[in-house]
Amino acid sequence: MVITPIVSTAPTVSAANRRFISELRVETGEEAVAKLEADGWSVTMVGLNVTADPASQVYLAYKVNTGAALTNVIVSPDVGDSFKDKNGIVYNCVSHVDVDEGIGGGAGCLYATTDERIGSPLVGIDVLRGNSESDDVLYPITNDGAEIVRTPSGTPADIEKGSETDVVYLAQIRDGIIRPYISEIGIVTDTDKWNAVYTACERGFNYYIEGDIDSSSGTYTIIGYDRTANASEAITNITAVSANAVKALEDAQIVDGSAEKTKNVTAAAISISGIEYARVSSKPVEAKEPYYIYMTKDKKAGNPISMLYAETPNQAQNFLFGTWANAYFFSPGKTTAYTYSMNEDLYETLWEDQTVCSQLPVRLIDSFTATATTATGPNYSEESAEEPTTEEPSVEEPSVEEPSVEEPSTAEPSAEEPSAEEPSTEEPSKEEPSKEEPSKEEPSAAESSAAEPSAAEPSAAESSAAESSAAESSAKESSKPAAAAETAGSDKYIDLTMLTPRDGLPDTAPSITGMRSDPSLPFVERTQRSERTNKFQASVFGNSGLWVLIPVGVLVIAGMAYIFYKKRSESKAAETPNKTVKSAKTGKSDKPNSTNKSKKTNKSNRSKKKR
Amino acid sequence: MDNLTYIDFICVAVSLALMLPLMEKKLRHLVVFMIVGISSCLFVSELNNIFLEMFHNEMFYVTTTITPVTEEIIKMIPILYYAIVISDDRRALIPNAFAVGVGFALLENVVILTQNVENVTIFWALVRVFGSGLVHGICTVMVGWGISYIKKRRKFFYCGTFALLSAAIIYHATYNLLVQSDYQYIGVLLPIVTYIPIILLLRKKGIKAN
């Protein structure tokens, strides 16, 4: 795969002549806004509390100038004028006013830091409101480049903590919002979408992919991810590996039945075509055939990934593919959140070749053992998975000697990566059975591992185990699972689609609707998502709500009823003289009408006739 | 600042209401119906806002599916009421129905004007008047004219009223749909194209009494 140089489109941050948010202030009370504005503060359009009473509303104000820029804001219980977080970042209290004061308090105060280690300077801050009971749910990840303000422990800070239904978040927007590359991904499973997104946010992700990638009905699984402007930090390939295949790999390590503890071996990293992939989830994703997701940042795996998509998981094909994006955050006035361009031919080609990736030979790298042992047990930490081991061992094939099984999988190199010959990597430590061998003849990992002590002593011994074919599920059935061949085209496979840009990102800077043209101005006030460019607004919308309607409606109905009653009594009166005449003829006596009434009646009769 | 919509309403409706005592009966009816239209607009604006929130602020969906329904129903009520309780004489009903529509459009235009005061132009004003102004008028006339036919017959009344309302809603929704699309100029022309033949016909034949 040709790798072309990637040109970062992110604007460079030079604080010298740029203006950022350097001061924040929190005020409450009816006169707060007027006072703040008189003092030269900009006040966010929406208050921090969901209350109609301006006297108890809490307002957030900021100043934008060339002073020391704020780099992060958090909501913390009031612990004094400043405190140091676990990373040694010092936060200063913005104001000792509880941001939830309007509703009852309890959320805490705003603290901010100017420490540059935490990220780029802030150019905007926004108040987001949602109601958990309505369908208009506010998720703690916005996917538009903004970051939800969190608590010191990393959980999203709900400013309306006292309310069971309303949710209010602060969103901070950093400079360098253009971050074209995906830097980290993680799989998050929870009971429903909101909880899954919340958990992803807690884990530090600022983006997630729409769609439940889990086939099980009781859970919601999403992919959370983060972005970077630095191409060298970008993920270059993501692949899914059948849980059965992984199991086969792991089983292949247990060559010595006496070593029970090795049963906890976890394939935290695998080698595909000589490239090391790290696992991003501790549990398999439930699907037609459960699978794990592995990712790599190795440049040999392709160009950086800019976009990920999740397709409906009920399709036989699986869901992931990346493409490059020209712009990656919400543009007001458009219905779609993303604008991206893609080479049609490339898309078509890869779409047709979806199965390619599933047929890739999957082998253990030499360093597998070490990685596996450090990441044993069910509580495998994401961090270790996300950081692929750096050592890419040489193309050494320790398992070559393994007589037993030939690895058919290698015989079917993927179309994309014919280098199926990739041998398993070699463990530097003890293992060195290595013989350079074309992958096609690779013996099964099972054999190789059998020959090895690795099972007993994971860290050292495993080395050779390196070899395990991507034998997918079929491998499991085999007595020597790793040796089993991949059965090409079988619907048991996870069909994975992965697109990486062959030609790199476009040289030109993306044009992004909604950003200010002058980069020195902060991107402070964002247009509401729902807002459309609507030159000729089609309908009229008020803003006071239902309470106005009720008295108005009552008044109108009362008026209508009054007129109706009046008309009715008039028409009854009109009928009365006729009755009088009738009763006179029949000899019955009726009360005579008053003069006025009979005049009225005559009048109305006349008008009727006239009509 | 207080609510601008209500400020607009007071400025427009109260001024008109102050004229009422000086007017002769027929003219007074027209102005009363204009005020009724203006009040309907105020009422509908709040109702629309509730629906907008209910449908996740999906402005396009709401303005093409929900607001035509709410607006036409609210505008129809005074006309229906007039036809049932006061008079179903076509000569009175049609101008009064148009007055309701015009009153509605009047406040709508003023409210939208004050909400977008920095972006409006003379062209915008012309579009508002000949576009949405006429749409509201035409829709209420459509309903008023139809009611004058069917009111006398109870068997027609309920279904006929609903059918007329459906027609008015579709017409209104079509305008809203077009005016928010790339074909907005066709949308603006739609009410004009509808209005001119109606006027020519009425001028030629006059409005016949029932």
Added chain:
Amino acid sequence: MYMYLSLALTLAAGIGFVYGLVRFFRDESALYVRMIVFGVGCAMFGRLFATLLYLVNGDLFPGFNVGMLGIIGSFLFFFSANYGQMDSIVDDGSPRFRKTRLIALIAPLIVAALCAVIFVLYGFNEATIPFGIEALFLALASYFHLKHLIIEDVSFGLIKSIRSYNLLALVYAALCLSEVLVNGFVPALIVTVLECAVLIAFIPVLERGMKKWTT
């Protein structure tokens, strides 16, 4: 592609509507026939809205869209015309027509059955409920169409002469319902072609029948 089908229906209803306007609105004509013309006009507006929605939005909104009111409105006009105008002439309420009235109930029952099929196939959800409501009005109208199709003519050929119109209206009702049931472009195309034919034929067929009233 479905936009073109919707456009075809708009044009067909438009042809019928304009023809009706030209034939029955220049001079005094029976309110009955004018209401039928309005019904066709209402269908035209509904289809026009759906076409424009396809054009602007790319697809119809899932579930309810205002265009459905066009179909509902057209059947209400048909229903009003039959129930309010014609029925009292052809059915004096005497026991002699009791059997006819009962048989005519078959039409709404069939509509209800088709509706049930839709609910069974696609579930009771946002997308199908609006069709259920539409079917309600369709059932109302179809009762009188069937009734007037089979009722014994005691009014000097008045109802007999417009039986073909009532038959067409019944076919149109069935086609409207089947719009939901058909799956795929080709069946949709067939239904659309049939609907177009019916919409165009409505007014001329009615006119031909009405001529017999005066001869």
